[in-house]
Amino acid sequence: MKKVTGLGGVFFKCDDPEAINNWYAKNLGIVTSEYGANFEWRDVDDTSKKGNTTWCTFPKESEYFNPSTKPFMINYRVDNLVALVEELKKEDVTMVDEISEFEYGKFVHILDPEGNVIELWEPKGNFE
Numbered sequence: 860m861k862k863v864t865g866l867g868g869v870f871f872k873c874d875d876p877e878a879i880n881n882w883y884a885k886n887l888g889i890v891t892s893e894y895g896a897n898f899e900w901r902d903v904d905d906t907s908k909k910g911n912t913t914w915c916t917f918p919k920e921s922e923y924f925n926p927s928t929k930p931f932m933i934n935y936r937v938d939n940l941v942a943l944v945e946e947l948k949k950e951d952v953t954m955v956d957e958i959s960e961f962e963y964g965k966f967v968h969i970l971d972p973e974g975n976v977i978e979l980w981e982p983k984g985n986f987e
Contacts, residue, residue, distance in 0.1 A: 861938055862946075867980045868895075868913035868934035872924070876916040889914060894965070911983065926955065927976035940981035964968045 873879045883889040889896045895915025902908040913934065917923060924932045937943050940958060944967055948954065955968035955976060964982040971977060 862943055863935045864938055865910065865936040866912050866933070867917065867936040867978070867982075870895075870913075870915045870917060870924070870932045870934065870978075872917045872919045872921055872930040874919055876918055879916050891915070924976050927970065927974050929975050932976050932978055934978040934980050937981050940947050940967060940979060941981065 880889075880891045883896075884891065890912075895913050897911040897913050899909060899911045903908060919930070924930075944954070944958060947969060953970040955970060958965050958967045962964075962983065964980055966981075969977050969979065969981050
């Protein structure tokens with residue numbers, strides 16, 4: 860079973876998200892919305908399939924990365940989140956929550972051995 864298929868997003872906390880977003884827009888051309896910036900790409904094996912990688916800032920007091928105390932979170936794209944979660948549970952990987960489903964895909968959060976929260980994402984329809 861293929862587990863991680865790519866990088867879904869990079870999220871990090873900062874003292875002033877608006878100022879940081881403005882700095883990145885001015886100096887690096889990364890234009891954000893309230894959900895960050897999305898970098899679109901095409902699947903190398905089937906260029907008719909599109910995907911995206913998200914870059915987003917969060918206020919330093921955000922609890923979204925809890926229980927991790929780290930100021931960042933990585934989101935990885937996966938093919939079959941339900942099957943992967945079953946495998947991870949067998950390996951005693953710490954599960955932060957249960958699978959949640961939204962219009963854009965399924966998500967779950969786990970912890971690595973150093974307490975970094977990891978977000979796993981199965982995009983709706985893979986590459987929609």
